[in-house]
Amino acid sequence: MNQSDVVRIASLIYSQGLASRAGLAEQTNLAPSYVGTIVKDLQQKGLVAEGDRAPSPRGRRRVLLHINPGLGELVGIRIGRANIRVVVTDFLGKVRTLKKLHVDVSKGQEYVLDLVHQQVKPLIRHDGAVKGIGVGISGVIGRKRGTVLFWPKVQGWHDVPLKQIFEDCYGLPTVVEDSVRAMALAECRFGQGGAYRDFAYVTIGVGIGAAVFVNGNFYFGADGLAGELGHTTIDERGEMCSCGNRGCVEVYASGWAIIDNVRRALQQGVTSTLLRPPDRHDEHLTIESIVDAARQGDRLSQNVLSEAGTHLGTALGTFVNLFNPQSIILSGAVPQVAKTFFLKSLSQALRHRAFHRSVRNLIVVVSRLGGESGAIGAALLVAEQLLRKFCISNYSDGVRA
Numbered sequence: 001m002n003q004s005d006v007v008r009i010a011s012l013i014y015s016q017g018l019a020s021r022a023g024l025a026e027q028t029n030l031a032p033s034y035v036g037t038i039v040k041d042l043q044q045k046g047l048v049a050e051g052d053r054a055p056s057p058r059g060r061r062r063v064l065l066h067i068n069p070g071l072g073e074l075v076g077i078r079i080g081r082a083n084i085r086v087v088v089t090d091f092l093g094k095v096r097t098l099k100k101l102h103v104d105v106s107k108g109q110e111y112v113l114d115l116v117h118q119q120v121k122p123l124i125r126h127d128g129a130v131k132g133i134g135v136g137i138s139g140v141i142g143r144k145r146g147t148v149l150f151w152p153k154v155q156g157w158h159d160v161p162l163k164q165i166f167e168d169c170y171g172l173p174t175v176v177e178d179s180v181r182a183m184a185l186a187e188c189r190f191g192q193g194g195a196y197r198d199f200a201y202v203t204i205g206v207g208i209g210a211a212v213f214v215n216g217n218f219y220f221g222a223d224g225l226a227g228e229l230g231h232t233t234i235d236e237r238g239e240m241c242s243c244g245n246r247g248c249v250e251v252y253a254s255g256w257a258i259i260d261n262v263r264r265a266l267q268q269g270v271t272s273t274l275l276r277p278p279d280r281h282d283e284h285l286t287i288e289s290i291v292d293a294a295r296q297g298d299r300l301s302q303n304v305l306s307e308a309g310t311h312l313g314t315a316l317g318t319f320v321n322l323f324n325p326q327s328i329i330l331s332g333a334v335p336q337v338a339k340t341f342f343l344k345s346l347s348q349a350l351r352h353r354a355f356h357r358s359v360r361n362l363i364v365v366v367s368r369l370g371g372e373s374g375a376i377g378a379a380l381l382v383a384e385q386l387l388r389k390f391c392i393s394n395y396s397d398g399v400r401a
């Protein structure tokens with residue numbers, strides 16, 4: 001048996017959740033008897049188990065295989081700009097415990113990591129149940145070393161060797177990834193992403209980020225920086241962006257931009273129900289309060305949300321012309337809360353800007369997963385890495401050659 005074939009079969013079973021021997025042979029172009037031998041071996045090692053049976057085209061019911069959920073527990077951490085989520089999951093990403101806490105990341109990495117360690121330390125028991133740690137973070141990541149290179153608009157996060165910090169502290173394999181990719185992976189496993197091979201997962205919160213899937217795999221780009229959709233220029237003479245460029249779509253369509261646009265209009269005396277108590281102070285302006293006002297007929301709120309949708313739709317039109325995806329899955333507070341006020345104009349602009357042939361079958365949907373998806377996805381990322389290690393280490397240990 002070729003080691004890389006074993007890893008490939010195990011990884012396919014993991015990414016699909018359930019897989020049949022015949023399906024695996026079809027997808028890999030390996031001989032069915034050879035796939036059967038690999039699966040038998042993975043079963044004997046305790047990595048793969050048999051589950052239910054599913055109908056097959058020839059009428060014989062196929063046995064479905066899955067990765068053993070008991071291979072180990074995982075800790076998944078998502079560090080966002082305003083909150084941290086920590087989950088413990090089984091090996092398949094099923095959540096056993098979830099902790100949420102609010103945080104101001106601009107207080108610096110030491111302050112934030114201190115809070116994270118306070119949550120994580122009690123979870124790492126001495127029985128060795130936890131096998132790995134996944135961290136999804138909103139900063140810009142150097143993927144090879146698991147370093148936070150910098151964090152746009154946030155102070156105190158330059159060249160932070162996050163992977164090394166966690167591995168030194170807990171002695172467990174740690175994966176650090178961009179939080180949008182972590183969320184996208186959870187969407188693939190537990191949400192709507194599993195139905196597509198070529199799609200973009202776009203999150204619109206304080207900023208705008210994207211994860212791009214090509215032929216069922218993440219597209220990382222030469223330096224791992226692919227997916228910076230928020231920094232697509234839509235106005236080359238536009239306002240300055242935190243990245244140093246002008247006219248990035250993030251300046252016009254992010255949650256931060258929506259709140260800032262409403263605030264500026266209020267300061268200029270534009271009539272709005274948002275001026276009434278309790279929303280008369282800036283700190284009461286949130287995406288939720290703006291959407292509430294829009295629902296009650298406030299024109300300013302409706303216009304700002306709609307314009308933000310148009311701007312993002314314009315940027316997505318460029319993306320669709322470049323990648324011709326099957327689907328765009330939107331997530332984050334803005335599309336999940338603002339819904340029609342944002343999505344209608346987004347869809348109109350997207351269909352106006354992109355090739356008709358590229359958008360006629362394009363499906364734009366909003367994620368239904370909760371805010372813990374980034375932490376779950378981070379756990380799944382470390383599980384994928386561990387699974388490869390388990391496959392290989394069993395061989396090198398001479399358990400079964």
Ligand SMILES: [Zn+2]
Pocket residue numbers: 230231232241242243244245248250
């Ligand atoms: Zn920018």
